[in-house]
Amino acid sequence: MMHPLRKHIEELIDLTDEEFEFVLQHFEPVKKRKHQHIVQEGDFVRKEYWVVKGCLKSCFFDDEGKEHILQFGMENWWITDYESFIKKTKSEINIDCIEDSDLLYITYENRERLTAQMHKMERFWAKKSKYGRIALQKRILSLLKNSAKERYDLLLEEYPQLFQRVPKKLIAAYLGVSRETLSRLSS
Template sequence: MSTILRHHIEEITPVSDEEFDYILSHFKPKTLRKHQFLVQAGSLVDEDYFVTEGLLKSYYTNDQGKEHILQFAMKNWWITDYQAYFKRVAATTDIDCLEPCQVLCLSLHNRDKLCADLQKIEHFFRVKSNLGYVALQRRILSLLDQDAQGRYEQLIALYPSLLQRVPKTTLAAYLGVSRETLSRLH
């Protein structure tokens, strides 16, 4: 798990062995089963999660019971309910495991401490946040501007492994289409 995190950090900034040991001491590992919740709507969210193994989905369920998938997270991705994490409010999303998962958990307190103590980690999180904004904008624009076929083709181009790992019903919910429409798109 720690090797994956170190490589992830070093894609943006180098760290010494001593620095990485210090960084790692602020994380705690967690193992989850398939279908286990990492975050549940209505709960407080104390941690951001770095995925070292498995696949998760973050979703919102509306008043009519319809599930809207916001994102998937696989190895080397971060996931949490960011509004709840940063603003200290109840979560509005659920995050559960589509596969058995291993994550490294980082509390907001520990994140702030790491950023205060190591400028390069503050830089790392700034770059990761900016890349997250870019991905979110791309996702929103695809929902606003592309038809179902375009969203499907973009998903395949960006994340080809998801087609084998995610049930068709779940992929359809991510794309905002019915399962029947998804079947016609391949």
């Protein structure tokens, strides 16, 4: 059976067996239990994670202690605090496991080494990064433009599986509405 990471990469670029083996040498596996974190506010984040199995959230707390969710991560998603990872700043967010999660991670140094040596992988992440940027642009448009009801419908349309796997209060924290408002939207 093809390695899930290879399958994922080959959706965008082709790799030979040797090339994939070389890529895989740059990753390490890690298992986390539900409620464990991979990033905490204040960390200098040196790893990017790819979700083999599980579900995570990146989130932060505002001055009133209210939780806001920036992003969810499920199978085949890449997740880290990109600001901290790339600019080497202290993280302002937390990334926690919502389910027990199997992850593969690559360190910043290994990623730099791999992309410098292998144009194909530079190309792969360049494409991924473009799609990530588009998703964020859509999120901003939606925050500025859409009502809570429209944001709920968009999320349901784009990620129906989230609604099965993620507690309602986290969906509310992603949409920026209260639990009560969410109940009204989903009825």
